[in-house]
Amino acid sequence: MRNRFGAFVASVLVAAAAACGGSTPPAETGGTTPPATGAPPAETASLPPGPEPAPSAELAAGIKAFDGGNYGEARRQFEAAVKKDSKNYEAFFDLGQACEKLGDKPAAEAAYKGALSVRPDLDTAAAALSSMYIEGNRIDDALAVGRTGLAKHPGSAALHENLGIALATRGDQDAAIQELEAALKITPTDPMFHLTLAHWLNAWHVRGATPHLDAVRDVAKDVGLLASVGFEYRMAGEVDACIKTFDKAIAMKDGGEVRTERALCKLANKDEKGCLDDLQAAVAKEPSYPAAHYYLGGRLAVTHHYKEAAAEYAKYLELAPTGSLAKNASDRLKMAQEAAAKDKGGGGKKR
Numbered sequence: 494m495r496n497r498f499g500a501f502v503a504s505v506l507v508a509a510a511a512a513c514g515g516s517t518p519p520a521e522t523g524g525t526t527p528p529a530t531g532a533p534p535a536e537t538a539s540l541p542p543g544p545e546p547a548p549s550a551e552l553a554a555g556i557k558a559f560d561g562g563n564y565g566e567a568r569r570q571f572e573a574a575v576k577k578d579s580k581n582y583e584a585f586f587d588l589g590q591a592c593e594k595l596g597d598k599p600a601a602e603a604a605y606k607g608a609l610s611v612r613p614d615l616d617t618a619a620a621a622l623s624s625m626y627i628e629g630n631r632i633d634d635a636l637a638v639g640r641t642g643l644a645k646h647p648g649s650a651a652l653h654e655n656l657g658i659a660l661a662t663r664g665d666q667d668a669a670i671q672e673l674e675a676a677l678k679i680t681p682t683d684p685m686f687h688l689t690l691a692h693w694l695n696a697w698h699v700r701g702a703t704p705h706l707d708a709v710r711d712v713a714k715d716v717g718l719l720a721s722v723g724f725e726y727r728m729a730g731e732v733d734a735c736i737k738t739f740d741k742a743i744a745m746k747d748g749g750e751v752r753t754e755r756a757l758c759k760l761a762n763k764d765e766k767g768c769l770d771d772l773q774a775a776v777a778k779e780p781s782y783p784a785a786h787y788y789l790g791g792r793l794a795v796t797h798h799y800k801e802a803a804a805e806y807a808k809y810l811e812l813a814p815t816g817s818l819a820k821n822a823s824d825r826l827k828m829a830q831e832a833a834a835k836d837k838g839g840g841g842k843k844r
Contacts, residue, residue, distance in 0.1 A: 559587065581611075605618045619638055623638040650679035653673070657672030688725070706726055710741075716751065719742040727758050756788060781812060794828075806826035810826065
């Protein structure tokens with residue numbers, strides 16, 4: 494059976510960026526969280542022993558279409574496969590995958606349930622279904638599917654991971670850590686399992702995130718994944734590791750987000766000049782990245798360059814009028830404009 498399922502992880506890694514100056518603003522949506530499509534897929538446990546469904550031309554055609562990115566055709570072929578053989582749990586599972594790619598969550602849910610009705614011990618389908626429920630904030634449903642799946646397949650790392658995420662989302666800290674650690678014991682080399690556990694340890698202000706972040710950083714070959722690791726280092730208070738991680742990310746692919754995040758690490762390390770330099774580089778390299786303008790405005794305001802600070806806040810609001818930092822930017826824009834009006838030179842202290 495072809496497995497294209499990766500355990501749901503990315504959407505729970507909330508990247509809350511701290512302010513460059515003044516009070517901490519709300520997180521900027523998007524932040525350093527790697528997109529789900531860019532994160533390395535988590536390993537899942539091997540399927541339990543049992544007869545494979547008979548091969549069919551429809552299933553083969555669907556897999557070929559799916560692997561080629563033609564999800565509409567894949568869905569059509571998988572639907573034909575399950576219509577031809579209602580016991581073909583592989584076709585049901587693959588149909589769920591195709592429907593998810595097409596954004597049809599109700600159809601995906603029905604397909605995963607179809608796979609489980611044929612083969613209740615199919616951990617890949619249970620993991621995919623529980624992931625959908627977590628993403629949709631249907632935590633009770635996710636817990637039910639995860640627990641049922643683990644009762645039938647206790648060796649599934651993906652199910653332990655998803656159950657841990659669901660428990661963490663509900664606030665059940667001890668049980669969540671137990672499940673996330675269980676996933677790692679089964680699959681100790683999976684970087685996303687390490688990152689998820691580190692994230693929740695940081696969220697709960699529990700020590701122990703750093704070794705897990707080290708494990709991910711040492712193998713990460715993706716800029717988005719490195720950015721998430723760097724952010725979590727900062728949340729753990731490991732600012733030197735944070736800076737070095739973003740050094741590595743910037744060497745791989747420079748841009749506004751990684752420059753902005755490294756600036757925040759440098760600010761935490763009391764490197765005011767380094768922070769300002771990175772923020773100025775961020776807006777130069779990627780003028781369309783809103784958060785860089787917001788944080789640059791913060792640094793300029795702190796150094797009494799109110800006119801320039803106001804321009805940066807205004808640029809943020811132009812780029813992200815409904816962004817999570819918009820209210821803060823609006824408030825700070827007014828304060829910077831008022832301060833600039835009082836400053837006869839209009840630009841504050843000379844650089």
